Amino acid sequence: MNSFIRFSIPFFLSLSALVTTAHADAAPLSGKPGTSADRSSSREENEEFANFVQWREVGEFIDQIVAKHGFNRTELESVFGKTRYVERTIQLVKPAPPGQPKNWRAYRGRFVEPVRINAGVAFWDQYADALARAEAEYKVPAEIIVGIIGVETIYGRNTGNFRVMDALTTLAFAYPDTPNRTSRIAFFRGEVANTLLLARESGIDPFSLSGSYAGAIGWPQFMPGSIRQYAVDFDGDRKIDLSGSPVDAIGSVANFLVRHGWKPGEPLVFPATVTGDGANRWQDLIGKGLVADYRLDELEATGVVPGTELPEHLLYGLVDLQNGFEPTEYWIAANNFFSITQYNRSYFYAMSVIELGRAVKASRER
Structure with a gap:
C-alpha cells in the first residue's frame, strides 16, 4: 500500500x-x-x-x-x-x-454515445500529459484508461x-x-x-x-x-485523492490493471464465429470464468473460427455477447481483455470500455 x-x-x-x-x-x-x-x-x-x-x-x-x-x-x-x-x-x-434477455447492443448504446465520446476527448486533451506518463510507466494504453473512467463516471460528472x-x-x-x-x-x-x-x-x-x-x-x-x-x-502531491484528482485516478486505474495481469503490448479481442464443425463443442467454452485458458488450436477444434489471424503463442477465451432475440456476437479474448473484467466482472463492461476508448481516440484524432 x-x-x-x-x-x-x-x-x-x-x-x-x-x-x-x-x-x-x-x-x-x-x-x-x-x-x-x-x-x-x-x-x-x-x-x-x-x-x-x-x-x-x-x-x-x-x-x-x-x-x-x-x-x-x-x-x-x-x-x-x-x-x-x-x-x-x-x-x-x-x-x-427474469424474462428479459441480455442485450449487448442496448448496453453498448448507453456508453459508446456522443456525450461520453465528446467528454472523453475533452478529458484526454486536458490530461494528455498524465495519460502519456501512465502509458509510459504502466504500459496501459491511454484509450483503455480513458474508456474505464468514461464508463464509470463520465469523467467525474457522476461519482x-x-x-x-x-x-x-x-x-x-x-x-x-x-x-x-x-x-x-x-x-x-x-x-x-x-x-x-x-x-x-x-x-x-x-x-x-x-x-x-x-x-x-x-x-x-x-x-x-x-x-x-x-x-x-500520481500527481506527486503526497496524498491520494480519487475524488479530487483526475491525475491520481489515471495512475490508479493503470496500476489496478497491471496488478490484475495486464501484459504490455498484448492484444484484447478478435471477432469470431462458431460452427458445428467441432460438434458444437464451443458451447463448453462459454461461462468458464474470467481467464484466458485455451490455445488457438483448442478453440478451433471446438468450432470457433477467428475472423482474423491471431498470434498462436497466446492463450484465449471465448466471449459471448448476447443481443436479446438477435444473434449472439462471439469474440476471442486474450489476457488483457480479462484484466479489464477484474475491474467489473462482465464481458459487456470490458467490451464497452474497449469500444468507448477506441471511439474517443478516433474522434480526437479526427
Missing part, C-alpha cells in the same frame, strides 16, 4: 473525533459501479435510523475488527451509532426480474452521493435474499472494515467519503479496499 494515502481533509486524532466532525455536502449524482447510471432520491427518502449498534451481527463484527485491527470499541460503537440504513441501496442491488459508510453497512448486514447473498455479505463486510481502516490511515472522517450506492468512490469508482491496495499518488 502506498505510504502516502491521505486525503485533502485535516488530520484528526481518533475515530471519536472523526465522527463528530461536520460533513460536507455530497455530490448531486450517484454512480452505479460500471454504469454511472443511477440517480438517487433525496437522503431523507433513502435513509433511516437503524441503530446498528443493537444488531447482534454488527456487535460481533465490531468484536472481530477490534481484535484484528486494534480499533477502540467505544469509538466504533459511536461510528455505527451514527450510520444510517439506506433502503435505496437494497433495491438497487436486487437482480433484474455518487451516498455516504459510503451508510451504503456499505446496509449491504453488509441487510443484503437482500439472493443466491449469492452469503458471498456478497462477506464482501461488503470486508469493505466496511476497509472504510474504517482507510479513514484511520488517512486521518479523515469515515462519513466524509461519498460514492455510489455500493460504496465505490471517486472518478474511477474504486471500492475502499481497492483504494488501499491499488490507488497511487
Whole structure:
C-alpha cells in the first residue's frame, strides 16, 4: 500500500473525533459501479435510523475488527451509532426480474454515445500529459484508461452521493435474499472494515467519503479496499485523492490493471464465429470464468473460427455477447481483455470500455 494515502481533509486524532466532525455536502449524482447510471432520491427518502449498534451481527463484527485491527470499541460503537440504513441501496442491488434477455447492443448504446465520446476527448486533451506518463510507466494504453473512467463516471460528472459508510453497512448486514447473498455479505463486510481502516490511515472522517450506492468512490469508482491496495499518488502531491484528482485516478486505474495481469503490448479481442464443425463443442467454452485458458488450436477444434489471424503463442477465451432475440456476437479474448473484467466482472463492461476508448481516440484524432 502506498505510504502516502491521505486525503485533502485535516488530520484528526481518533475515530471519536472523526465522527463528530461536520460533513460536507455530497455530490448531486450517484454512480452505479460500471454504469454511472443511477440517480438517487433525496437522503431523507433513502435513509433511516437503524441503530446498528443493537444488531447482534454488527456487535460481533465490531468484536472481530477490534481484535484484528486494534480499533477502540467505544469509538466504533459511536461510528455505527451514527450510520444510517439506506433502503435505496437494497433495491438497487436486487437482480433484474427474469424474462428479459441480455442485450449487448442496448448496453453498448448507453456508453459508446456522443456525450461520453465528446467528454472523453475533452478529458484526454486536458490530461494528455498524465495519460502519456501512465502509458509510459504502466504500459496501459491511454484509450483503455480513458474508456474505464468514461464508463464509470463520465469523467467525474457522476461519482455518487451516498455516504459510503451508510451504503456499505446496509449491504453488509441487510443484503437482500439472493443466491449469492452469503458471498456478497462477506464482501461488503470486508469493505466496511476497509472504510474504517482507510479513514484511520488517512486521518479523515469515515462519513466524509461519498460514492455510489455500493460504496465505490471517486472518478474511477474504486471500492475502499481497492483504494488501499491499488490507488497511487500520481500527481506527486503526497496524498491520494480519487475524488479530487483526475491525475491520481489515471495512475490508479493503470496500476489496478497491471496488478490484475495486464501484459504490455498484448492484444484484447478478435471477432469470431462458431460452427458445428467441432460438434458444437464451443458451447463448453462459454461461462468458464474470467481467464484466458485455451490455445488457438483448442478453440478451433471446438468450432470457433477467428475472423482474423491471431498470434498462436497466446492463450484465449471465448466471449459471448448476447443481443436479446438477435444473434449472439462471439469474440476471442486474450489476457488483457480479462484484466479489464477484474475491474467489473462482465464481458459487456470490458467490451464497452474497449469500444468507448477506441471511439474517443478516433474522434480526437479526427
